[in-house]
Amino acid sequence: MVRKPASAPLFGVIERLQGDLPWGSLLDAGTGVKSALWASGLATERWTGVTADSGHHAETQAALGKALRPQDRLIAGNWTDPALLAGEVHDTVLAEYLLGAVEGFAPYFQESLFARLRPLVGGRLYVVGLDPYLAGRAEDEAGRMVQAIGCFRDGCSLLAGETPYREFPAEWVLDRLRQAGFQILSAQRFSNRYPMEWVELQLATSRTLLARIADRDLARALLAQALRLRQEATALIGRQGPMACGSDYVVSAA
Ligand SMILES: C[S@@+](CC[C@H](N)C(=O)[O-])C[C@H]1O[C@@H](n2cnc3c(N)ncnc32)[C@H](O)[C@@H]1O
Numbered sequence: 001m002v003r004k005p006a007s008a009p010l011f012g013v014i015e016r017l018q019g020d021l022p023w024g025s026l027l028d029a030g031t032g033v034k035s036a037l038w039a040s041g042l043a044t045e046r047w048t049g050v051t052a053d054s055g056h057h058a059e060t061q062a063a064l065g066k067a068l069r070p071q072d073r074l075i076a077g078n079w080t081d082p083a084l085l086a087g088e089v090h091d092t093v094l095a096e097y098l099l100g101a102v103e104g105f106a107p108y109f110q111e112s113l114f115a116r117l118r119p120l121v122g123g124r125l126y127v128v129g130l131d132p133y134l135a136g137r138a139e140d141e142a143g144r145m146v147q148a149i150g151c152f153r154d155g156c157s158l159l160a161g162e163t164p165y166r167e168f169p170a171e172w173v174l175d176r177l178r179q180a181g182f183q184i185l186s187a188q189r190f191s192n193r194y195p196m197e198w199v200e201l202q203l204a205t206s207r208t209l210l211a212r213i214a215d216r217d218l219a220r221a222l223l224a225q226a227l228r229l230r231q232e233a234t235a236l237i238g239r240q241g242p243m244a245c246g247s248d249y250v251v252s253a254a
Pocket residue numbers: 029030031032033034035036050051052053056077078079080096097098101102103105106109
């Protein structure tokens with residue numbers, strides 16, 4: 001699989017892959033503010049967004065506002081429900097960072113996700129995902145810092161009773177897509193660079209989670225660790241710029 005430099009906006013990659021093909025009816029199988037707003041700017045005949053999360057549902061609805069046309073639908077549902085969109089076929093299906101989030105809503109369902117989506121795909125399926133970056137020891141300082149912050153955030157999630165994302169590599173996705181009867185049209189990796197804004201967002205999320213931990217001594221110790229990570233990341237990014245670590249991927253299939 002070809003690895004390309006970071007910073008290519010991945011929605012732009014999908015638009016280039018789509019070329020002149022009409023978007024037709026577009027199903028955003030794991031919707032959220034970013035993908036819904038992007039899709040609202042495309043010439044679709046109809047847009048359907050699905051989320052398993054009531055918070056995402058409310059945020060997406062608010063962000064779309066009047067951009068949600070009469071023929072569009074924003075649905076709260078879970079792909080484990082066989083009745084969800086049963087019998088429907090969509091010209092274009094988007095699974096943008098859906099796979100990594102499944103762990104929180106349907107653990108162990110990842111193996112079946114693409115087979116579940118298969119009958120809904122009339123034309124193209126686009127899968128956007130993140131290669132796992134927390135497993136193994138990173139080779140350089142930037143990678144180790146990104147891992148430390150990611151592990152810290154996920155640890156806070158677990159302590160607060162939430163399930164962190166579980167990411168899967170692009171090769172795993174390609175295998176499962178083929179098993180589900182898809183033909184792979186293209187697969188590309190895009191190297192990631194994590195700026196200070198990413199650090200701030202992970203640590204802000206962690207602080208929100210820590211507020212829910214009953215053991216306040218533990219929470220205080222972890223808040224102090226958040227401060228240390230922030231200082232270390234600030235110094236590293238000051239020296240090297242945004243931290244290079246791992247890749248996102250875009251797969252198109254039919
Ligand atoms: C990372 S988030 C959203 C990313 C989104 N494309 C965006 O632009 O913000 C992943 C989405 O997948 C949804 N999701 C995860 N597992 C799901 C499942 N089993 N059934 C339906 N939706 C699911 C979540 O509810 C959430 O809306």
